[in-house]
Structure formats: structure tokens, C-alpha cells
Amino acid sequence: MKKSIGMKLFIGITCFVVIIVSLSWILNTKYLEKYYIKKKSDNLIQYGEEIKSVYNKDIDDMDLAFMKIENQIGADITIFSKNGQIQYSSIFNEQKIGMGNGKMGRNVHLMKEDLEKIFNGERILKTYQHPRVEAKFLVLSFLLKNDNVLVLETSVASITESVEIAKDFYIYIGIISLILGAIVAFFYSRRFTKPIIELNNVAKSMAKLDFSQKYDVKTDDEIGELGKTINDLSEQLNRKIIELNEANERLKEDIEKEKKIDAMRKEFISSVSHELKTPISLIQGYAEGLKDNIVTDEENKNFYCDVITDETAKMEKLVKGLLELSQIESRSVKLENKIFNIGSLVEQIVNKYKPILKDKNINLIIDHDDKELKVKADISKIEQVLVNFINNAINHIDENGKLKISLKNDQEKIRVGVCNTGSNIPKEEMDRIWESFYKIDKSRAREYGGTGLGLSIVKGILELHNNDFGILNRDEGVEFWFELNKI
Numbered sequence: 001m002k003k004s005i006g007m008k009l010f011i012g013i014t015c016f017v018v019i020i021v022s023l024s025w026i027l028n029t030k031y032l033e034k035y036y037i038k039k040k041s042d043n044l045i046q047y048g049e050e051i052k053s054v055y056n057k058d059i060d061d062m063d064l065a066f067m068k069i070e071n072q073i074g075a076d077i078t079i080f081s082k083n084g085q086i087q088y089s090s091i092f093n094e095q096k097i098g099m100g101n102g103k104m105g106r107n108v109h110l111m112k113e114d115l116e117k118i119f120n121g122e123r124i125l126k127t128y129q130h131p132r133v134e135a136k137f138l139v140l141s142f143l144l145k146n147d148n149v150l151v152l153e154t155s156v157a158s159i160t161e162s163v164e165i166a167k168d169f170y171i172y173i174g175i176i177s178l179i180l181g182a183i184v185a186f187f188y189s190r191r192f193t194k195p196i197i198e199l200n201n202v203a204k205s206m207a208k209l210d211f212s213q214k215y216d217v218k219t220d221d222e223i224g225e226l227g228k229t230i231n232d233l234s235e236q237l238n239r240k241i242i243e244l245n246e247a248n249e250r251l252k253e254d255i256e257k258e259k260k261i262d263a264m265r266k267e268f269i270s271s272v273s274h275e276l277k278t279p280i281s282l283i284q285g286y287a288e289g290l291k292d293n294i295v296t297d298e299e300n301k302n303f304y305c306d307v308i309t310d311e312t313a314k315m316e317k318l319v320k321g322l323l324e325l326s327q328i329e330s331r332s333v334k335l336e337n338k339i340f341n342i343g344s345l346v347e348q349i350v351n352k353y354k355p356i357l358k359d360k361n362i363n364l365i366i367d368h369d370d371k372e373l374k375v376k377a378d379i380s381k382i383e384q385v386l387v388n389f390i391n392n393a394i395n396h397i398d399e400n401g402k403l404k405i406s407l408k409n410d411q412e413k414i415r416v417g418v419c420n421t422g423s424n425i426p427k428e429e430m431d432r433i434w435e436s437f438y439k440i441d442k443s444r445a446r447e448y449g450g451t452g453l454g455l456s457i458v459k460g461i462l463e464l465h466n467n468d469f470g471i472l473n474r475d476e477g478v479e480f481w482f483e484l485n486k487i
């Protein structure tokens, strides 16, 4: 199992409490009694010195002075002379002290060898365990003046007892401290680890790239500081990753665009070569025919020359168209926007078509909203658009022969529509016919000399103008429309 910091802290603090409590208990049981005895001995020595000084002063009321000391220290005082005569005793009333088998009376626990030492001027300080009475005594004895011996005795039974009680009591204190310590350790470790767990959760969601989680900074300490840093880090990472994603998207788009452009370029080149192939081989064939003098009569020679001129004209038309398209698509042409009347422009253009229309038996209708339809655009380019639409309409018109040009005054725009009767354009072709070289019916386009560039030039022009345009299939035919900006 994984050990959490909380658990470690809890165990650590609890162990610490256990060690402290055990140490105190050991010190207590081992040294408390010794310490008590040492203290008591010190006290005895101190009082012994006091008694000595009182005794040496020859105070009249010696008994009173001794009694005072006796009360303070709780020890028995005995003074006897060299021959065993009691000089003062706080316990005996007899005047003589018994020294049977080397031991002095009931309460004076001195041995013969002790006495010898005392008379030699040594100080005796000892504990004495009474063999019959279950008691222990602390005995201090030394020589006063005139060979009198002072004996101070105190029972250490009370001390031992106190120590025993203290030991017992200490077990309870130990248990209580342990429980209290464990509780404190538990709450303390939880309080300590809670923010760390929260921080870890924030970091975990960051690892999953979720930057919505934030650490709630509550403290001013290192953990609070770390929380702030992690929040900052999260924000910065989030920003950088968003930026990176955006850059990546752009890169992908660029690559896609590049690929498309590349494909378009290839297709364009193949289309151009394809378009040029037919006229070139025709011209080549007919020119060689002329050179080899295959035809001898004038009429046939003229026909050969006509074919060559025709095909050359087609090539010229194609090259002109390509040039124009490349200019428009590279956006190198500048629009010369002018205000003009679109109605008049349409009128002007259709006037030029009158002979052809008459020739082809086409019925032209012009549908004006009103006479004054002022627009702002590049007039020559718009003329090109109209010419392309009208040419296409004438090229695709059916036997009904109806051509309608409508000019509608919308709210912000003028809508121009060129409508001819004929077959509808299939939905799937509607986008493609704006591409260069695209023709729905190739042989028909060859008949009327179509290059397939007209609508792509129109598209380029109208995009330069930022104007909308499109195709609509009508009941009787198709309508090509575009919009112009009103002034």
C-alpha cells in the first residue's frame, strides 16, 4: 500500500509522542527515587550545617532552635556525646543511648565503623535498610564540637511510596498523552496534507490537459506559494497550448491550400496544353499540306488558309483569356470604380448584339425596375461580365429563343440577371462551371469556340468587386445573376 504523507506524519508524530512518554516514564522509574534521595540528602546536609552553626554558637534555647529545624525537614535529630550520653533527641526521653551489638538504639542507625569514621572527623551520609522493619532511612552524621555527634535521620519510606504513586500516575499520563497526541497528530496531518491532495488533483487534471481546475489559495505559506505557481503555470500552459493548436490549424490549412494550389496548377497546365493541342495540330497539318502542294486549286488553298487563320484566332483568344485570368487571379489589376447607370450600360451592350439576335431569331426582353439605376463599379470589367453572360446565353439558348435581362433595385444592391430559355444546369455542375477550362459539353463548346475561361474570368471580376453572384435553374432555362453596389 502506498503510504501517504498524512500517514507518515501521523505515524511520525505518534512515534515521537510514544518516545517522549516512554523516555519520561523510564527516567521517572529509574531516576526519580535517586533524585529524591539526592535532594533529601542535600537538604539533610544543609540542615546539618545549620544545626552545626546553631550548636557552635552556644545558644541558650537550643531546644527551640532544633525544633524549628526539625519541623522544617521532618527528620529526627539526635546529639550524643562520646560516651553515648544523649545531649539532645527529638525522639528519646532517656538520657542514655543504647549501643547494643554496635548499633545505636532504635532510631539511630549507625554502625561501629561509622562511629570510628565520625570521630576521625569524617561525615557519614548513607541509606540504611532496617532488617526487620520494612523501612529505609537516610542517615547523616558528623562530629560537632566537644566530641559530640550529630545524627540526622529521616525515613525514606515516604519517598519510595511517592515514587511508586508517581510511576502509576505516569502510566495514566502516558496513555492520555498518547491518545491526545494521536488525535492531534491525526488532525494536524490531515490539515497539512489536505492542500497537498488538492494541489495534486489540480496537477493531475493539468496532466490530462484540463486547465479549468484552479487551486484555491488560502494560506500565505510555501504551499500557498506553490498553489499560486501551479495556477500561473496552468494559465500559461493553457494559453500556449491554445496558441499552438491555432498555429497548427493554420499550418494544416496552409498545407491544404498549398496542396490545392499545386493540384490546380498541374490541372491548369494540362488543360492549357490540351486546349492548344487541337489548334496546333490542325495548323501543322494544314500548313504541311500547303507546303507539300497537296492542293493545287485556288479554292482549296483558300480553305486551308482559312482553317489556319481560324485556329490561330482561337489560340489568340485562349491566350488573351489566360492572360486576363492570370491578371485577375493574381489581383494585380486595379479596379477603376466609377459611378454609372447600369441600365444605360446594358442598353449600350445589347445594341451591339442586335444583328446577331435578329440573325438567330432571339427575342430579347429587358426588365428595368426604373430608369436611374446608379451603381459604383469598374465599368469596363462589368461590361466584360455582361458580355460573357450574354454570349453564354446566346450559345446555349434553345429553339424558344427567349433572352431576358433583368435589373432589380434591391435595398442595398442592384441585382442583374441574364436569363435564357434552354436546358437546366445539373446541380453537381453548378460549382464546377466557374472553374477555368470547365465545359459541360465539350463538343458544343468547340462548335461555338468556347475556351471555358469566360466564367472563371467573371468569377474573378465579381470577387474583386466583393459582389455576390450565382446561377438559378428556372422553369424554362437558366439565370446567371450578380449584384452591384448602389451608391
Ligand SMILES: Nc1ncnc2c1ncn2[C@@H]1O[C@H](COP(=O)(O)OP(=O)(O)O)[C@@H](O)[C@H]1O
Pocket: 388, 392, 393, 396, 420, 422, 423, 425, 433, 438, 439, 440, 441, 445, 449, 450, 451, 452, 453, 454, 455, 456, 478
Ligand atoms: N447560359 C448557359 N446555359 C447552359 N450552360 C451554360 C451557360 N453558360 C455557361 N454554361 C456552361 O458553363 C460552361 C463554362 O462557361 P464559360 O466559362 O463561359 O466557357 P465557354 O463559354 O467558353 O464554354 C460552358 O461550357 C457551359 O457548359
Ligand SMILES: [Mg+2]
Pocket: 388, 391, 392, 450, 452, 454, 455
Ligand atoms: Mg463563355
